[in-house]
Amino acid sequence: MKKLYSTKSTLLTGTLFLTLAGILTRIIGFFYRIFLSRTIGAEGLGIYQLIAPVTAICFAFTAAGIQTSISKFVSMEVGRKNDAGAKTYLSIGLFISLCLSTLCSLFLYHYADFIAVSWLGDKRCTPLLAVLSFSFIPCCIHACINGYYYGLKKTAVPSLCQLTEQFARVGSVYLMYQIAVSEGKSLTLSMVVWGIVCGEAASTLVSVSVFRISDGNRHTPGKSRKNLYTCTKNLLSMAVPLTSNRIVLNLFAGFENVMLPNRLLAFGYTQSEALSVYGILTGMAMSVIMFPSVITNSVSVLLLPTISEAQAAGKRDKILYTIKKTIESCLLLGFLSTAGFLVTGNFLGNFLFNNALAGTFIATLGWLCPFLYLSSTLSSILHGLGHPGITFELNLVSCTIRILFVLLAVPVWGIRSYLWGILVSQAVTALLSIFILLRKTAGYTFGRNNIKTQK
Numbered sequence: 001m002k003k004l005y006s007t008k009s010t011l012l013t014g015t016l017f018l019t020l021a022g023i024l025t026r027i028i029g030f031f032y033r034i035f036l037s038r039t040i041g042a043e044g045l046g047i048y049q050l051i052a053p054v055t056a057i058c059f060a061f062t063a064a065g066i067q068t069s070i071s072k073f074v075s076m077e078v079g080r081k082n083d084a085g086a087k088t089y090l091s092i093g094l095f096i097s098l099c100l101s102t103l104c105s106l107f108l109y110h111y112a113d114f115i116a117v118s119w120l121g122d123k124r125c126t127p128l129l130a131v132l133s134f135s136f137i138p139c140c141i142h143a144c145i146n147g148y149y150y151g152l153k154k155t156a157v158p159s160l161c162q163l164t165e166q167f168a169r170v171g172s173v174y175l176m177y178q179i180a181v182s183e184g185k186s187l188t189l190s191m192v193v194w195g196i197v198c199g200e201a202a203s204t205l206v207s208v209s210v211f212r213i214s215d216g217n218r219h220t221p222g223k224s225r226k227n228l229y230t231c232t233k234n235l236l237s238m239a240v241p242l243t244s245n246r247i248v249l250n251l252f253a254g255f256e257n258v259m260l261p262n263r264l265l266a267f268g269y270t271q272s273e274a275l276s277v278y279g280i281l282t283g284m285a286m287s288v289i290m291f292p293s294v295i296t297n298s299v300s301v302l303l304l305p306t307i308s309e310a311q312a313a314g315k316r317d318k319i320l321y322t323i324k325k326t327i328e329s330c331l332l333l334g335f336l337s338t339a340g341f342l343v344t345g346n347f348l349g350n351f352l353f354n355n356a357l358a359g360t361f362i363a364t365l366g367w368l369c370p371f372l373y374l375s376s377t378l379s380s381i382l383h384g385l386g387h388p389g390i391t392f393e394l395n396l397v398s399c400t401i402r403i404l405f406v407l408l409a410v411p412v413w414g415i416r417s418y419l420w421g422i423l424v425s426q427a428v429t430a431l432l433s434i435f436i437l438l439r440k441t442a443g444y445t446f447g448r449n450n451i452k453t454q455k
Helices: 002-039 041-050 052-079 083-110 112-120 123-151 156-182 189-217 228-267 271-289 293-312 316-353 356-384 388-413 415-440 448-452
Strands: none
Touching: 002 041, 002 156, 002 271, 002 316, 041 052, 041 123, 041 189, 041 228, 041 271, 052 083, 052 123, 052 228, 052 356, 083 112, 083 123, 083 228, 112 123, 112 228, 123 156, 123 189, 156 189, 228 271, 228 388, 228 415, 271 316, 271 356, 271 415, 293 316, 293 356, 316 356, 356 388, 356 415, 388 415
16 A cells, blocks of 8 residues: 555655646746737737647647657656666657657748648748747657656656746747837747747757756666667557547647638638637637646646556556546536636636637636546546547547537637537547546456555
């Protein structure tokens, strides 16, 4: 039982680090969003948010699946007391991610105009995509290193990188804004995207520096390095389906995000109004709704290696205990957040963004919280249990529901129908996740035989 409480303590400590870093990051992000809304306006935010699907797809292609795989296999090697094997997985993942990010950066830089016009439908995105292409190589480096530390359940480094990235992003944009104002100019969207590049570069410098220092100070005995072919095969066996799934899901989400302004045009908005509404929803309201999720996101990151270790060791009690506490905690946080947003939504929209529509969106989206926070953590548990295909199918169902609302309901009832589409999709995902987990763990019981495996 000592190991069970030790794991619980590790999870809580790691979650605390990530949560504190996430809260500080979100607070900075709040002021940053307020700053952007008052310097580039709602339409500018809408144009800026149009490149978000491209960012998500490129990250999915270059690093997301590899980061998760590194975390899983590093945690397994650490469980076997093989520090050298853990570093082998990091080296392989980093090499693959660097190759992919280089290809992605070159492609995006050279075809920025084609992507902006043909896919995003707005030529003003061309310079933004060209600048964005410089962010992927540093992004993949610190993503892989963070995955390594997640596997070790040492979240101080990823937390520090997260804070560094946000400080560098906001600080660089504010500096460019001050220089522009002194020259009688205004802040441009390209400057805002250069802030992303500065943030990724700063985070990479920190992660690489900390890794080199900590690696040089570590002299833990370990087994010999694992066979490169075997490690590469193991890593790709998880990373390829994860990457493929995330690319498909992000393509669906990208289609959804690009189509939403277009369907708002069909409802009767002008292009400027459609982009403004889109910017208010994605750039203002959703940033408020997602604020409490800093806690569940922190838990989700650590749930995967925790569940993977428990499953590998046959500790079924630990898995059941983790699932139960996860559901209880997420529901409690979700319902409290819903109540808070229903009461303060309109006030927050006016106070933070000086925008009444943002307040309406916040109050309406408040109902989303219990399902949103629950589905993200349960998805991580399913990954830890070795069922990435199930999470892919669930997310695909969620995307399909939202796309149907965009295509069929938005032209008739406007943006409110999309908000309810988000609610329906998240509710379906959360409920199906609970049902599937109950089925997958139906044979797990709390009993003496299982407790013995933990001694």
